[in-house]
Amino acid sequence: MSQHSAPAPGAGPGTEAERLARAALTRLIEPGSVLGTTAVRVWGAVRALQILSGVDTPGPDERQELSLVLAGEGTPLTERTWTRSLEGWAARTASLAPERDLESLGRLGGGLLVPGDAAWPPGVEDLGPSAPVALWYRGGGPVPRQESTLAVVGSRDATAYGQSVTRTLASGAAARGLTVMSGGAYGIDAMAHRAALASGTGTPPTAAVMAGGLDRYYPAGHEDLLREVSGRGVLLSEMPPGTSPTRHRFLQRNRLIAALSGAVLVVEARWRSGAQNTAGHALGLGREVGVVPGPVTSPQSAGCHRLLRESPAVVVTDLEEALGLMPGGLGTGPEPGSGRGPGVPSAAGSGTESPDARIHDHLTVEELLVYEALPLRSPVPVDRLCAVAGLGPGTVMGTLKKLQRQSLAEQHASGWRRGPVSHG
Amino acid sequence: MSQHSAPAPGAGPGTEAERLARAALTRLIEPGSVLGTTAVRVWGAVRALQILSGVDTPGPDERQELSLVLAGEGTPLTERTWTRSLEGWAARTASLAPERDLESLGRLGGGLLVPGDAAWPPGVEDLGPSAPVALWYRGGGPVPRQESTLAVVGSRDATAYGQSVTRTLASGAAARGLTVMSGGAYGIDAMAHRAALASGTGTPPTAAVMAGGLDRYYPAGHEDLLREVSGRGVLLSEMPPGTSPTRHRFLQRNRLIAALSGAVLVVEARWRSGAQNTAGHALGLGREVGVVPGPVTSPQSAGCHRLLRESPAVVVTDLEEALGLMPGGLGTGPEPGSGRGPGVPSAAGSGTESPDARIHDHLTVEELLVYEALPLRSPVPVDRLCAVAGLGPGTVMGTLKKLQRQSLAEQHASGWRRGPVSHG
Structure with a gap:
């Protein structure tokens, strides 16, 4: 390590100096600047602030370490980028006042979170x-x-x-x-x-x-x-x-x-x-x-x-x-006592379907064929139903009994017609 | 082959007997009936019609061949299904009148297509x-x-x-x-x-x-x-x-x-x-x-x-x-002379965006930083822009020239402000 790189005592993670340095760095570094944040990660906040604000220059070891990490992250550091970045940071150095910023937000009921804090997300x-x-x-x-x-x-x-x-x-x-x-x-x-x-x-x-x-x-x-x-x-x-x-x-x-x-x-x-x-x-x-x-x-x-x-x-x-988007599958089950959740006028709710459509979904193909063959009003004899449904009399009779139990078919003196459920 | 299975002469694919049989089968078989359509495929239309309409019964070989094909398709044929299906077909046999059907649709300017016809889809x-x-x-x-x-x-x-x-x-x-x-x-x-x-x-x-x-x-x-x-x-x-x-x-x-x-x-x-x-x-x-x-x-x-x-x-x-849904990628390119196709009021069309939003998309991060730092009205000196953008004077000057060429920045005696494009 070069002589430039020795941090001040008590400047490591969790110290007040570290917190103060990070407060200053939020003003110095534009959000999402990989160069700035990587410098902080590699050198520590206090040392990074010294260098980025122009108080000190990085030693050869420090420059090399930073370059290696940046190259490893796929963003190699060029001399030109470094010079221009230093220019940019220098332009802001005069405005740094981390104590004032901390005090100012403290008065407003706020503060600063840094990595290592219990509340750090x-x-x-x-x-x-x-x-x-x-x-x-x-x-x-x-x-x-x-x-x-x-x-x-x-x-x-x-x-x-x-x-x-x-x-x-x-x-x-x-x-x-x-x-x-x-x-x-x-x-x-x-x-x-x-x-x-x-x-x-x-x-x-x-x-x-x-x-x-x-x-x-x-x-x-x-x-x-x-x-x-x-x-x-x-x-x-x-x-x-x-x-x-x-x-x-x-x-x-x-x-x-x-x-x-x-x-x-x-x-x-x-x-x-x-x-x-x-x-x-x-x-x-x-x-x-x-x-x-x-x-x-x-x-x-x-x-x-x-x-x-x-x-x-x-x-x-x-x-x-x-x-259901949330990690851990929050809310994948329906809310007790409600169709699809509280207070949401769901387009998919059962209220949007006719009872008829839902009845059909439970029928077998045979039941559907017989049900469709049944007239709404005037009852017809079984042989007529056989011809329309394309099923034999045994099948049609058995199916009619099943439909009757679900109130989907009704027997009359003259034959069969649809039951009360199907058009009620 | 059993004696039952010999088809009448001239009953093969492409014959008039075949066409007539298929016309009849459309009345006999419910749409999508795998048993019915498989019988036609295995036995041929003429022979299938003989059997399904009850005119003849299938020989042991014919039954076996049908069973094998159905089993291969994952729908094994049970004796019960066969009996019930025969019942169903029998119920419709009396109504078969393929010549009448063909004549009836012919009079209406229509007809029947069967596999092998040039127009068969x-x-x-x-x-x-x-x-x-x-x-x-x-x-x-x-x-x-x-x-x-x-x-x-x-x-x-x-x-x-x-x-x-x-x-x-x-x-x-x-x-x-x-x-x-x-x-x-x-x-x-x-x-x-x-x-x-x-x-x-x-x-x-x-x-x-x-x-x-x-x-x-x-x-x-x-x-x-x-x-x-x-x-x-x-x-x-x-x-x-x-x-x-x-x-x-x-x-x-x-x-x-x-x-x-x-x-x-x-x-x-x-x-x-x-x-x-x-x-x-x-x-x-x-x-x-x-x-x-x-x-x-x-x-x-x-x-x-x-x-x-x-x-x-x-x-x-x-x-x-x-x-773009169509096979062969029909319509994947834009219609000549239009944004996204003829006559479609596309929600995604360029008319829905402010010019400002589109300008931004072409700027580099540095250009964006400087552009954002520029005031809309009163021009400011370069050092002020440096502080706001967090960039050095060399970078800011170079960037301002680039923005100026795009009419995004304007130079005045007292400094720089946004150009006519950015708020026009």
């Missing part, structure tokens, strides 16, 4: 080299457990249909104790949070992952909603206070939603959309992705249908199917 | 033991070629949405020269036929497979439509004139639609439905099945979503995707 480690160096949180609720967290995401310009389906599925999932996670945006996200707050029993009922700093609520129009989410749930972000959400950060935020959840449900999504981006991250992480279909004439469902055509995402039409 | 042979013994036809159009036939099927009680999507897809497919095949029923079927008649260029533009005899139009409310289908297209059925469509025959009719088509498109289908039955047959025959999704709140789409969850059927949202 293990799911984000599935992101590998692009795992966040730390997570800022704000709110009264605990960080949700991945296994019981369902992400519900979708279009900002949701339709009434998308809003309605989101309300049904998110309140159902929240009422079953799941945490409903989303991005706090307009449209589907907002409805998911609201529905979870209204009927949630989970700890927390809902959580929002933000693309910018947690000192302010974004979008501004959601101040009340996000205040409520942070009150009863929790807000999370890898960005320090004061940072604004950019498009790049929105896209990187989506990887966190995927990593923090047990499964992702996309309710509405345009052909190109952030929700599809979240779904892509989730599939890459091995999370189940469910997709709510919609009219093919609705641009807000085009991204959903695209996912169904081009990815292993599965169709979700009701609460049970949504719960 | 080879696709039905994919049904194996349950292939029809003959097919009745009626109409001016030829029997369509399987490779250029798309079946479009769905709910009788179609919604306005289902009707509209059917019209779009069926007219598009018909305009591209495909034959649109369906079942002549209310709802989706009727719309599919109508749309194909209106814009079809294929030979024939449309074809209907009926569950009953072709001497009358069923349902009666479709007399005008079916008359037009038989005028410019063709009606097909395995049932002889005078027979009524029963539920069993509807289900068996569906296997013919699947076998006669290159692919099946289900537009709307209830949780339990005939369209799903057709789709199941098609999948079993190795035909591609496409499914149009719809609102999860619509019972008419529940069967479509069920197919998507439980079968290899694929989502279809527009004409190109529908054409």
